[in-house]
Amino acid sequence: NDLRIGVVGAGQMGADHIARITNRISGAVVSAVVEPDPGRAAAAAANAPAAATFARVEDAIAADAVDAVLIAVPGPFHEPVLMPALEARLPILCEKPLTPDSASSWQVLEREQQLDRPHIQVGFMRRFDAEYAALRALVQSGESGELMMLRCAHRNPSVPESYTQSMLITDSVVHEFDVVPWLAGSPIRSVEVKHPRRNSLSPAHLREPILVIMELENGVLVDVEMNVSVQFGYQVATEAVFEKGLARIGQPAGLQTWRDGSFSIADHMSFTTRFAAAYDAQIQRWVNAVHGGTLVDGPNAWDGYLVALACEAGVRALEGGIVPVEAPARPAFYA
Numbered sequence: 402n403d404l405r406i407g408v409v410g411a412g413q414m415g416a417d418h419i420a421r422i423t424n425r426i427s428g429a430v431v432s433a434v435v436e437p438d439p440g441r442a443a444a445a446a447a448n449a450p451a452a453a454t455f456a457r458v459e460d461a462i463a464a465d466a467v468d469a470v471l472i473a474v475p476g477p478f479h480e481p482v483l484m485p486a487l488e489a490r491l492p493i494l495c496e497k498p499l500t501p502d503s504a505s506s507w508q509v510l511e512r513e514q515q516l517d518r519p520h521i522q523v524g525f526m527r528r529f530d531a532e533y534a535a536l537r538a539l540v541q542s543g544e545s546g547e548l549m550m551l552r553c554a555h556r557n558p559s560v561p562e563s564y565t566q567s568m569l570i571t572d573s574v575v576h577e578f579d580v581v582p583w584l585a586g587s588p589i590r591s592v593e594v595k596h597p598r599r600n601s602l603s604p605a606h607l608r609e610p611i612l613v614i615m616e617l618e619n620g621v622l623v624d625v626e627m628n629v630s631v632q633f634g635y636q637v638a639t640e641a642v643f644e645k646g647l648a649r650i651g652q653p654a655g656l657q658t659w660r661d662g663s664f665s666i667a668d669h670m671s672f673t674t675r676f677a678a679a680y681d682a683q684i685q686r687w688v689n690a691v692h693g694g695t696l697v698d699g700p701n702a703w704d705g706y707l708v709a710l711a712c713e714a715g716v717r718a719l720e721g722g723i724v725p726v727e728a729p730a731r732p733a734f735y736a
């Protein structure tokens with residue numbers, strides 16, 4: 402039987418996931434679209450022929466319309482969806498972040514631990530990108546010696562006016578806070594932020610780009626160029642420096658053309674295309690895990706909580722200084 406997924410939120414990510422589940426994912430169907438905005442709901446429903454539309458997740462649950470939920474509303478609205486979905490014991494794939502702060506993430510962890518096993522997967526899709534997975538395997542193999550540094554670039558062509566200074570950390574570097582410990586096999590010890598010359602093309606209220614420096618517990622040093630007004634494209638790239646080698650992922654890999662005395666390679670303009678295959682893999686593996694009864698195959702709510710702690714340190718570091726990240730011990734529930 403197809404897993405009946407209720408997609409909560411039909412904005413950019415929700416609409417993208419609805420089309421993905423309908424067209425590319427096997428073993429699942431979008432059975433409900435939860436979206437209070439009628440225009441958005443109608444537009445999304447065009448890609449979800451089997452879906453009923455609801456204004457609130459509680460209504461979809463009460464109508465017994467869903468076996469699982471995919472949460473794609475903005476982060477501040479996650480908790481009010483997570484709680485009733487946990488109450489109903491539904492498997493959940495929650496777009497990043499888990500919640501906007503560590504205190505509310507902790508509440509979610511406490512509620513989830515009343516269930517028999519973890520039910521929440523967090524949508525840090527980079528872990529499902531083939532090149533990220535290959536780099537992690539290289540780190541683990543030891544073939545190039547020990548990892549010493551990661552040099553990360555995270556570039557967006559532009560951001561909307563509603564994007565605030567702290568979102569450089571909580572909306573964007575949030576991905577590095579998840580994927581770097583996963584790649585390097587070590588938690589984050591501290592975060593620091595440096596400010597280079599400001600990009601005059603940034604929205605007036607933003608001071609960016611920024612350079613984020615992370616020290617990991619195992620001594621690996623990481624820098625992240627976080628740059629959201631580059632105009633020319635969307636890039637997420639990493640160079641890994643090992644004792645006896647280097648590795649690079651995320652280079653432009655599009656169509657190569659020679660014309661009028663110049664050579665060019667097509668590149669992405671948006672995360673929806675850059676990570677399309679990763680999103681597909683993330684959702685297919687989640688659907689398979691739900692069918693198989695493990696419910697989660699990827700970052701869980703504990704990982705989401707650790708990222709919330711790192712984001713709090715990162716937001717403080719925007720004001721200066723080296724800010725430590727201190728996490729409690731991992732509950733056995735998440736072992």
Ligand code: ISE
Pocket residue numbers: 557572573576672
């Ligand atoms: C956006 O919300 C994302 O999650 C993208 O992956 C990230 O690159 C972008 O900076 C964020 O605004």
